[in-house]
Amino acid sequence: MTARRTRSHMYEKAFIGLALAAVVLPLLLLAVLIADVIVDSSGRLGFDFLTGYPSRKPEQAGILPGLAGSIYLILLTAAMALPVGVGAALYLEEYGKKGRLSNLIEVNISNLAGVPSIIYGLLGLEMFVRTIGLGRSLLAGAGTMALLILPIIIISSREALRTVPLSVREGAYALGATRWQVTRKVVLPMAFPGILTGSILAVSRAIGEAAPLIVVGALAYIAFLPDSVNSPFTVLPIQIFNWVSRPQEEFLKNAAAGSVVLLATLLILNSIAIVLRNRLQKRRTW
């Protein structure tokens, strides 16, 4: 009896050890990566870098158009993808009939989430840039990115909606609430933190993408900021990629500094979203 207990105790310890290693290892790798880019950027990072425009002289080159482009693009992308994605998830979970068709849709959405991003770039080029005629604009880029992250938002929102217990819904119905009232007042607020978590992950993915945007027509050199959604633009990953591929080693420092800016942007945007989520969670009244 005691022997068995000690053994299961041992297993538990080993498991905790493994789990701890699984947490520490990626964090360590991330720390090494961040330390490495910060060292490589060696002093290039500063106010001038953040507010400067690209230049042939590496020490004078700045990242402002990329930074501004990335932020505008992400806001626009979120504005397009979130309502549509959450709406689609709500319909599929709450309103749509379960059956062969809904299964087919579900499989297709899961498939779309795995399609390589460059394919979305080609789709965006044909659809937004050429057919709808948006040109190589922020709007076309954001549309493409919205398509790219839509499947992830739909899938994670559906998962979040499924976690709302049936008993809660039934309780609301029992009190005479309509389906819209149940969805609006009970299901959505309860699922909202989960929906936001999924959306944060999806939007984070969009910030790091370069390939589809190159296809859609994001630029390598632009010395002004977007002044409307029809403006041409560039984003951080493209600017970084551009610097990495230059022959002069000095440009690699810019690329490293650009990577730090990209990481910081991601961190700030995610923090804002998480704070927002926590505040919404606290406001729940039951």
Add this chain to the structure above:
Amino acid sequence: MRALTISTVLLALAVPGCQRENREPGADSAAIITVDGSSTVFPIAEAVAEEFGKRYGVRVTIGVSGSGGGFKKFCKQETVITNASRPIKPSEVELCAKNGVEYIELPVAYDGIAVVVHKQASWVDRMTVDELKKLWAPEAQGKITRWNQIRTDWPNSEIHLFGPGVDSGTYDYFTKAVVGREHASRGDFTSSEDDNVLVQGIATDSGALGFFGLAYYTENRDKLKVVPIDGGNGPVTPSLETVADGTYQPLSRPLFVYVNKQAAERKEIQAYIAYFLNQGRPLVREVGYIPLPDRAYRLAQERFDRRIAGSVFGGKGSKVGVTVEELLSKQ
């Protein structure tokens, strides 16, 4: 919920803006000069756009879709200027003609293609074009795999080949100059669109041989060994001088800018081209390329002023071993 409402409002605000759209060159389009094309020419274009933009306050945007991708956009009137590291090809001539796009071809600089080996490959003192052809021809695939198959007194060890991606103008020109046919080479070589990857690969592999733009060698002199090339008149090492005076043959090539003829009537585009051809020399040198002789820039400006459309290459791709001056004088 509030976040949802806010994003819906944002979307509603964003949508009405998308009606205003203008892809016709010549019309106002807020005086943006849209440039795209070769990644090789990009540093030159960036330098010119930077200085030109500062002086004239004209907005220039440059994309890097590669020479081929650039022509596709140019011929669909999505851009008014395209950069190219090779002359326009027959299929692109056709595409432009189909869309009614006429173009003015302007050479803007020279570039050399350097053949490099590992720093410690002491046996490689020079190579003839025939030796390069033997090594890179499509027939060599899987057969020519050891150094001593090229020259018998070279070591009996494996040779590893590195080259730019097959969509690049550099690859097109190299195959034309060495193998004799554009786009024809063996396929079993390590290729990368990023020349710095090639530099790293060759620098760390003692059996490596590869080729890329001269600037990538000049910036990495300490890591690589360059191979002098014998094009028939003795071995010549690539350098700013030997490319400029035309002795580094056949691996010197001109770089181009193509201008939409209709858009050439726009004042800001005339100013951009004039700036490129008249003030571009020091900028070209600064970013690691070789300026054309003064006379060639004058001839190019003349070509632009007279709006001579078409390619001096007759739309048939690169010609090897001719200088830009010779070509332009024929116009």
